[in-house]
Amino acid sequence: MFSKILIANRGEIACRVIYTARRLGIRTVAVYSDADRDALHVTLADEAVNIGPAVASESYLSKQKIIAAAQRTGAEAIHPGYGFLSENADFAEAVEAAGLVFVGPSPASIRAMGLKDAAKALMERAGVPIVPGYHGDAQEPGFLAEQADGIGFPVLIKARAGGGGKGMRRVDRREDFAASLEAAKREAKSAFGDDAVLIEKYLIKPRHIEIQVFGDSYGNAVHLFERDCSLQRRHQKVIEEAPAPGMTEEMRSAMGEAAVRAAGAIDYRGAGTVEFIADVSDGLSPDRFFFMEMNTRLQVEHPVTEAIAGVDLVEWQLRVASGEPLPKSQDELAINGWAFEARVYAEDPSRGFLPATGTLAHLRFPEGDVRIDAGVREGDTITPHYDPLIAKLTVHASDRQSALAKLTRGLEQTQVAGTTTNLDFLIRLSRQPDFAAGHPDTGLIDRDVEALTSARQPDxxxxxxxxxxxxxxxxxxxxxxxxxxxxxxxxxxxxxxxxxxxxxxxxxxxxxxxxxxxxxxxxxxxxxxxxxxxxxxxxxxxxxxxxxxxxxxxxxxxxxxxxxxxxxxxxxxRHDPLDGGEEAAAGGDRLIAPMPGLVKIVRVREGDVVAKGQALIVMEAMKMELTLTAMRDGIVESLNVGEGDQTSESAVLLSLRPEDAT
Structure with missing residues (x-):
């Protein structure tokens, strides 16, 4: 086993790895940007090394700085966490070339699954069912539109690189395809440096079910059962559970075997997740699930698997990376009870899940039998530089109904002041009738979005x-x-x-x-x-x-x-008498930046005539694109930003005047 490891990440996953390493007697090294100098993961680690400014490309995404920090501190291995460089084959290769151990799969395995089109072709050869669609190299917009026509709408445009819902668009009509393709490619290029996409049939009533797999260096591979991650918004998971409701032993066996075949096809080592989409229009069936992608890393939702399987997946990662065989065989693994995980974010569901910033002036988590994974504490600030996750709440009980009741209670007992959160949305979602009855699907939130997200006035x-x-x-x-x-x-x-x-x-x-x-x-x-x-x-x-x-x-x-x-x-x-009131808050004749961010696209010039609802400016903030639209009909009187500008929250981006104004 290692004596010292470096964690190439931040926030709750860095803290999560530190806790397990500490239990195993392993010293830890954290890395931090200037914005994270006083962050929780820095405080928890035995040592910490500054790796640059707040912008991730110059700190958490800098391969050279991270490897240098490991060498400087005498770390033997690097744990990448999830996100950032966790699925970067070049980084894994550079770590090994520096004489360090990468706590994860081989660079070859990462590359095999890194591009969704190539991965699907490989899985098809391995006998793993795939979603009908176009997974080729040709990227000419007209050609892709023809492929979409041939597949039949609705279709899903997906970036072939990366994950997390970036570069992904559902398209229901042919006339919307060109604009959706442009937006998906732009977002994919920004997030992954690769704007290539694939086109797939969009299943009308799908469930997102994934299988946790684990392999070692001796050719052994197991699955640790399934997680249902169907509750999503913008293709981002919200509440996950394990096992999947309604799952039969026949289908669990079929999916588990397919996932292990997928891992075996690329000689997989370490923790990974094979993601499937299941057509549940007639219920769960072992002949209607399809491979979507494989995440060659630990998943955010891994605690629900740990809860039902009774294992520590980070400990397994460290043991396998240090050369040990898998701690358990497939026959030794069994499901115990039910678990849920909910992700508490700084965001405003009533405003399209707009990410929020702010200082956590008051932060209280439920006491008792609720697992809290957090990378922040009271007094910390949610900045625009990184993902606005506050904490994950995980609960475990003997059955689904008891576990769900425990989740709702835990969410109700969570208190956050200083920023807007999605807590009320999560509580409502945990009580949503279809979900509570065990019938989740990926369209549930969108179908019930008004009831789940509307601002609730005080009684x-x-x-x-x-x-x-x-x-x-x-x-x-x-x-x-x-x-x-x-x-x-x-x-x-x-x-x-x-x-x-x-x-x-x-x-x-x-x-x-x-x-x-x-x-x-x-x-x-x-x-x-x-x-x-x-x-x-x-x-x-x-x-x-x-x-x-x-x-x-x-x-x-x-x-x-x-x-x-x-x-x-x-x-x-508290009302400020100098405030302009509701008209100023709503923007009035001014388009206001809802949060700090980067101006990606400016679609108008001064003097242009615009209509209410017309897209004017596209911003990127906290890992998502925001399209800002015209507040009313008018003429662009002044334009205060250009493409590539960084803007602050509440900055006036442009002003309008009525068309008949002189």
Whole structure:
């Protein structure tokens, strides 16, 4: 076994590897960019080496800097994690050439699976079923459009390199094919340096089921059963589970054997995932699943496999990379119970899952039997430079219903203030009837997107708690002189104060009346809400609203108050009288950058006439493309950015004027 390894990654996967290495007595070396100098993975590692500026191409994607850091610190092996260089054959080759061990498959195996078109041809020869489509080298747009016609719409355009949903577009009509192809190629070029694509038949009701495989240097290979990753948005996984609901032993055996054949065809070593798509229009069937791709690395969702199989896949990686055989044979592996994983992101589902930034001013995870994989802690900042993942929550129970209930409860107990998150979306998704019944498919989120993502306005109880907090009632209830704690509240009679609460897309005027140190009445239009503060402190309290008791956490910051109540998060911001109001926030005549990012494409010039909804600027931020459209009909009066410019959040990109303006 190794005595010291370097982890060529950041965030939660770097922390994940460190924990296992520490348990095995292996010293760890972290690498970090300037933006990550104080990051959690840097703090946890025994040593850490700075490898450059925040931009990934000059730090986490620099092969030379990472290998030099390993040599400088005396590391014997490099664990690539996932993302960044984890599936880069040239990097694996350079690591081996430097006399180090790459904790992963051979460069030849990575190359064999690195291009989806070549991989599918190889799998077809190995007897692994593949999706009907075009997987050739010809890339002329007209030719690809003909291939799509021949396959039959809907089709899926997929970048042949990389993964993670980048360079992928569903096309339902021939007239949309050219624009979708252009966008997919542009995104693929940006993400992977290769704009070649393949075209496949899009299955109307598919499920994304993948098989965890593992091989060693002695020709042994096993599978560790399946994961269902059908709940996706923009081809990114959201909630994963293992095993797959409705899976029969016949189909599990067929998929497992196909996955092991795939691994054997490329002499695979280490952890890998063979991804299949299953046509479930008539239920799961062993003759209707198709190979999509093989990820030659550890997957983000690997904890659900670890939970049901009772293994540590990172430990297996390190043992196999150090020359040991597989710790278990296929006959020694068995499924125990059910597991779910949910990915908590800094993003806004109500705005098309727009990535968010911000400082994690308040961060609490559920206590008890919930596994938390996080690369951040309270006080850390979610920056625009990297993926906005906050944490992964993994739960395990004896059956699916119990595990899903535990997942919902864990999500409800997770508290994040300082940035927008997808927590409410995840909670709603965990309760979605089709998913709860065990019938997931890749189109589920899109079909129910309005119910799952619409901004939820605070109810009367949340408004009452926020009003009391804004009026200073929580501070006054913690003890001391009640009159001093009430501050400017009146001293005789019932003290009362008007409060205006501002929240997403709305505001509420109310009046708070103090009837005692811990008893209040909140008037909301034509109704009054009695609220009593019971046990607790200024932040976490037991409250009684109209005769019903519950727990609430109130986090107050300079820019507003965040409530965590009844499994929901409500943010109330403090109004700035100098703010331009809703018109300015919506942009008005100005197109506003929703977050820091790179201007990829500018589709208009000053003086152009545009229509409401017309695409004006394409930005790239936090690993995704954002198309910004015209707020209304008008003429481009001023254009403030050009292609290649880096822009800050809330920057005015362009301004419009009415067509009839002089």
């Amino acid at each position: 009367d109880g949340a408004l009452a708690v926020a009003a009391v907090a804004e009026a200073g009632g929580f501070a006054g209830a913690t003890g001391g002189d009640p009159w001093l704690s009430l501050g400017p509240w009146q001293l005789w009679g019932e003290a009362n104060r008007p409060v205006t609460l501002h929240y997403d897309r709305g505001q509420t005027h109310c009046r708070v009346t103090a009837k005692g140190r811990a008893l209040f009445s909140v008037a909301l239009e034509d109704r009054s809400i009695p609220l009593r503060l019971l046990a607790g402190d200024r932040e976490a309290r037991r409250i009684e609203i109209d005769g019903r008791q519950s727990n609430v956490t109130v986090f107050e910051a300079s820019n507003g108050t965040t409530l965590f109540m009844d499994g929901q998060t409500h943010h109330f911001h």
